[in-house]
Amino acid sequence: MHKMPRIWMDYCTFLTDQNKITRTRKVFDRALRALPVTQHHRIWPLYLNFVKKHDIPETAIRVFRRYLKLCPENAEEYVEYLSGIDKLDEAALTLAKIVNNENFVSQYGKSKHQLWNELCELISNNPDKVQSLNVDAIIRGGLRRYTDQLGHLWNSLANYYVRSGLFERARDIYEEAIQTVTTVRDFTQVFDAYAQFEELSLSKRMEEVSKVASPSEDDNIDLELRLARFEDLMERRLLLLNSVLLRQNPHNVQEWHKRVQLYEGKPHDIINTYTEAVQTVDPKLAVGKLHTLWVEFAKFYEKNGQVDDARIIFEKAIQVPYVKVDDLASVWCEWTEMEIRNENYEEALKLMHRATAMPSRKVAYHDDGETVQARLYKSLKVWSMYADLEESFGTFKSCKAVYDHIIDLKIATPQIIINYGIFLEENNYFEEAFRAYEKGISLFKWPNVYDIWNTYLTKFLKRYGGSKLERARDLFEQCLEKCPPQFAKNLYLLYAKLEEEHGMARHAMAVYERATKAVPEKEMYDIFNVYIKRAAEIYGIPKTRQIYEKAIEVLPEDRTREMCLRFADMETKLGEIDRARAVYAHCSQICDPRVTTEFWQTWKEFEVRHGNEDTMREMLRIKRSVQAMYNTQVNMMSAQMLSSAAATTGTTADLAPGEKDGMRLLEAKAAEMAGSAGLVTRSGNIMFVRGETQGNKQDKVVNPDEIDIDDEEEEIENEEVPIEKKNIPSEVFGSLKKDDLND
Structure with a gap:
């Protein structure tokens, strides 16, 4: 029994090779009747290949229908066969069943969306061959189902009517599409197809007219109509695109403004757009500033001389439940400015009085639970404009009352206080102005109060x-x-x-x-x-010495150098050469010769003009000492780092012999450098600089104002004294500390 399928297969194959079509078909049918269903899958592939090979469509269709009852999952193979033999109506019906079957799984791995696109393409490209399906209903069903492919589906539907020769119907489909799509991508797909359709229609009609020897008037009118239709479509592109964006978000204020600009020169369309905008945009969902739509709407009427209509718009605008108080305040201010532009000053003052009127009960300005209309009375924007109007068109008493009210509400800013003071001063109420400044000072703290204090003090000094x-x-x-x-x-x-x-x-x-x-x-x-x-x-200049000394004590190093140079220059001009030299010597301790070359050049020039060989040699010795000091500081830092590392890992005795030798070499080198620089050290710390006698006393420059140094100190040679104390008059550095000189 298990050999029967094989026998039937061999028999069928033999008959197929003999080209005995009818007999072979009957043998296939007998085999399917004789074998159990579980063995049919071995016969059907041979049977299907047989009917495909011998090009017998009617027989093949009947065979496929029987086959699909057993294997419905292979319906795509049937669709391919039908498409190959140009039986597109049957193919479309089968493909539609596949798409509507939620449990169908493609044997080729296609998604439902891909199968739907194949169906749309098949029925839209072959309207004359697909008669059994309602193409319009199928594609519109896809539009509701696949909202991410609207552009492609709309183009498929329009293409169906174009191929059917229903051009007006296709044009209606395109118009419907561009009025309903909600993404720029879909709009671009539809619009490009629409424009191409109109262009081809125009060019084809022009070819037809050009072939006619004498075109009739109807031909010319039809041609002009097609041309006008194409031009109108291209002109509407930006407007249509704006409609798409507004369908995405109808609460986008900026897009409504762009739409109004696109209607420039068309007042009726502009009015309709503004009306639709203010009715559509929800204040709580608005993207942008909603009040600008109302303001521009009113300004449009104002520009066209319809001020009364503009007032009606503003009256409606102040009743809108805006999200922020500032939006409502802006509407009131714009309304007031419109009245000022039209020279209705009394009306402007009345508007500001209405806007700042106290509500029936006091509410907090930042209480979002209350309406913006109830919180408007604390809007600084409205009060500021009210104060400006009162200054320009009101009385002194009314203006003063407005400023006082602002201060009482505790919404004043430093600028409001300053403006109030200036207003009172301009009206010769000086003491009132000073009291206003004092009120402002009590309201604010530093740093906000700085401008008020500055203005107050300046005005007070100017007055009194x-x-x-x-x-x-x-x-x-x-x-x-x-x-x-x-x-x-x-x-x-x-x-x-x-x-x-x-x-x-x-x-x-x-x-x-x-x-x-x-x-x-x-x-x-x-x-x-x-x-x-x-x-x-x-x-007088001599009295500035103490100030210079104070400055040198407290200023940072870079500024101290500048101050020392100025101090020394002043002493030089006064003839106090020794004082100047002492200042240079003091400043030298913060002047690294490798960095501050300008200072050392200045001192050198000073010694060339006012010193002698000994003073020049002393200056050079100090320069070398300072240089060595900065070098030694670097070496000391290195030694401290090494000592800290040794403390972490162990004592010197714990080091290996090679490491001991390295430490000794470093210490010896540091000591040698300190000795060559004239530095006397104790326990590794710098104590002072070794000094030398600079020639005989009679060789020095004589200064009658110089204070004598003790004879005992003059007789000591090579004594270790701080370099700053050598040949320095006591008056110069009498107020400086010893530690400052040694630093």
């Missing part, structure tokens, strides 16, 4: 000068009490100027002294410059 000196001093002291360092500079300079012009010089100097401590480090240099300049003008 030195007639109310004690009051001015009290104001300055109150201002500077909690003033941050970054705002102190200008205030101290203003205070010092007051004391110079109307007070006492020593008070001014005291203010400058306080300023040097109150300002940030980066501004100290500027303050010291002003301090030195004013001290020189008031007391």
